[in-house]
Ligand SMILES: NC(=O)C1=CN([C@@H]2O[C@H](COP(=O)(O)OP(=O)(O)OC[C@H]3O[C@@H](n4cnc5c(N)ncnc54)[C@H](O)[C@@H]3O)[C@@H](O)[C@H]2O)C=CC1
């Protein structure tokens with residue numbers, strides 16, 4: 001942690017006060033000058049790596065940013081905030097995936113905390129090894145399902161780091177108050193276990209009670225030191241994602257981003273799709289939606305979408321899920337499935353309600369039969385929306401069919417943007433989890449690529465929860481976040497197929513989402529206030545004042561005068 005380092009930017013008075021005189025070259029370089037210097041070296045790197053493989057270029061870019069992060073955090077975050085559209089794909093998906101795959105080799109110095117299976121019984125004291133007195137936001141992973149890349153063990157630490165970089169950039173959480181955490185309970189990835197460079201515990205993953213006891217101990221330790229810290233669970237394999245959410249949601253201030261954050265972003269996109277067709281929102285009840293992938297993300301999306309349908313239809317719909325079709329690796333999920341996962345049960349079709357489709361039907365069979373308005377992928381499998389499937393979407397009953405290829409990183413996307421526009425037609429709405437370039441459709445028209453990624457919500461969920469002082473994150477707070485994102489875009493934009501704001505506006509989106517979360521926490525009497533702002537003050541704020549309150553609490557990277565701590 002060196003947010004306080006200004007390197008060549010320390011003024012002479014500070015060099016004296018902090019005992020730095022003589023330890024730096026004599027010339028004092030201004031922040032702006034340091035900034036330009038970094039951007040110039042970044043541009044040179046771009047020039048010098050032209051013609052090299054994408055992998056080489058991406059890792060080189062990540063390295064230069066990471067080195068800046070190591071030596072001057074203030075400058076790093078300013079550069080990140082000002083160039084978020086360009087740098088998000090490096091510190092976040094897709095490059096963060098490549099970094100995790102190669103973490104042990106890339107490792108130079110640790111970032112965040114590591115709790116392992118070997119630390120049982122020690123966590124309550126270990127948590128005090130973290131040098132910062134106040135932690136507001138923790139992102140925790142056990143590395144068991146890193147993006148669509150599977151079990152990467154300890155190497156998954158790159159994900160909490162990347163997510164928290166987004167927290168600083170988008171939500172203005174002070175970098176001194178964030179904590180990326182790896183819970184290393186072993187790995188079942190044989191290749192890693194055999195890799196001499198592997199930095200994690202060399203044992204198979206803990207299972208069952210043994211596993212839960214480790215997570216329990218960690219959660220208790222965090223709660224003891226920082227009772228108000230919010231813990232975001234990230235990239236846990238499905239069984240533990242659901243189990244830990246159920247286990248901790250009433251006890252601690254936590255949420256699961258893959259289940260709950262993704263659901264809100266997808267729901268906002270689905271509602272945007274209805275608007276893009278020129279239909280009223282109530283038309284959502286008529287949309288046929290095929291979800292490919294019945295994991296934590298796919299089931300999270302379905303569960304939130306079904307709740308929305310149920311609300312929109314006045315809570316009457318006992319068959320609120322009739323318009324949804326769920327497909328996993330074994331095909332269409334029906335009640336006939338033997339050993340059906342309990343989490344998927346509410347979405348399994350009764351074969352009696354299916355004409356011409358049966359248990360295990362393939363994606364192409366389902367698409368041809370259902371002619372869905374939306375085909376949404378959260379399968380983690382690159383290319384499963386193949387040419388045949390995309391061409392079948394031309395027969396969709398919708399005037400503007402939507403393809404959401406939400407799996408990450410880029411290689412794992414169900415299809416590319418070019419494939420979608422060229423096979424499914426130019427009238428589609430397209431969204432992907434990792435960024436793609438907009439598609440030139442030839443005739444002067446552009447096929448807009450949306451990035452349907454939970455980055456549009458998790459920073460606002462975390463920040464809003466923090467500033468409300470809520471002890472739990474309720475469904476109502478999550479729904480408010482999703483609805484806020486859904487209504488962010490203008491009618492004009494949505495008609496053009498633009499469902500989400502540009503990532504350039506991520507701070508503004510996050511302020512709005514954060515305020516919506518605060519308002520929901522107040523309405524539900526969950527809010528206990530934050531700092532000097534109590535429940536009463538929050539309750540008396542108008543919506544606009546709440547947005548200003550949230551904005552006013554965002555940290556912004558600039559140099560402040562430094563003194564020695566006494
Ligand atoms: N865009 C976003 O914001 C987010 C994207 N994701 C991405 O979603 C993907 C899945 O994440 P989880 O649900 O957590 O994973 P998971 O491992 O829990 O679930 C994957 C699901 O896909 C199914 N599947 C596997 N192969 C398939 C095939 N060939 N055809 C149909 N279904 C198949 C599996 O049966 C399983 O139900 C990952 O790539 C992840 O990066 C996850 C969260 C957020």
Ligand SMILES: CC(=O)C(=O)O
Pocket residue numbers: 093146147148235257258407408433453454455
């Ligand atoms: C974006 C994200 O959370 C994931 O792909 O897992």
Ligand SMILES: [Mg+2]
Pocket residue numbers: 147234235257258
């Ligand atoms: Mg994730």
